[in-house]
Amino acid sequence: MNVFAPLFTVHIFGFAIDSDIVTQWGVMVVLIIVGFILTRKLSVDKPSKLQVGIEMAYDMVAGLVSDNMGEGYEGYVAFVGTLGIYLGILNLCGLIGFGPPTRNLSVVVGFTLITFFLIHYNAIKRKGIGGYLGSYAQPYAAMIPINIMEAIVFPLSLALRLFGNMLAAAIVMSLVYIGLGHISMFAQFAIPVLPHSFFDLFDGIIQTIIFVMLTIITIKIQADNH
Template sequence: MRLSPDEAIFWQYGAIKLNATIAFTWGVMLLLTICARVMTHKGILEMIVTATEMQIAEVGLKPAKKYMPFLGTIFLFIATANLCTVIPGYEPPTGSLSTTAALALCVFVAVPLFGIHSLGFWGYLKSYAEPTVIMLPFNIIGDLSRTLALAIRLFGNMMSGTMIIAILLAISPFFFPVLMTILGLLTGTVQAYIFSILASVFIAAATQK
């Protein structure tokens, strides 16, 4: 039993390799792009975009349009990647710690970028020394730890769900894995929401004084 789709390698040339994580990620990207291209004028996508914009605005990020491509894509990618678990043979890229770490790193980089864009370079740096300079190391540790937490939380949830389904398939009748898959869909959607909302909150904290 594989713990991560990273271990399923289809092609390798030195350090460069094409594993299941990357392959399924491309698949999800292709699916999303096709849907976006084909369904641009359909109401359902407009509803998703409008709802995303409202959520971002409710967190306090204004104008929401500025942050929507980044935060909306995080939600759509994770949610699509998790919902595709209903496809037989599919392994969610989010079940790979590499993917979740990559996403967490993107958030980790995006937070200071958006912060500097809003507050200026020194303004953003000053926020680390607030409320006192003594808090500087703790703020830095907080940034690192929350990035780590983001990555591990998503990975843990998705990996455990996949593992549980795999184990149940091995030991129990077909009915229980189906239930767990349905539960996994709900968990996956909730995790996508949690990841994108946390990213929004971190960015909001960095962009507002």
């Protein structure tokens, strides 16, 4: 089992698209369909148990945004919730036999670029272009190179943290299956449950939480303090 090789490759108009990208698109389509189904019969007067559950989940995300970003950031609830659900499902794909797409650097870079542009868009929106550019000279003009470097290094560290952890987990699970395969093919059925619980379930959830928390905290800091 080669963890670096895609599970399959699809060729569209001469472009080779590997399984990680296809899986990412598939999860996106499923989430859109599920989201439409779950929200098409919402009611103010007689909410169903499902609606109550959805509203509780929304309130939890709204509380997370409010506690960490403060007032005026209510519009980010949808983004934070979508990011957490989407990234979380991608990280957990290893539980159903697919390698997590986040082991692919191009997938992770896509998430990071969205976060990067949102952070700086929010800062420009709240401080204006002049205030945004002037913030790089704070507290002293000599800090401009360091502040610029900080702005560049953050998305790099965010991407490499997620990519490195998910790739390492995929490599370890690949080695587990290879080792068990030398013992018996039947050993590959039950024994991997425990390592899957840690490297796919626990690590996938932890990496999702870290990515989301760093995103919302940095959006706040870049706009208010930098």
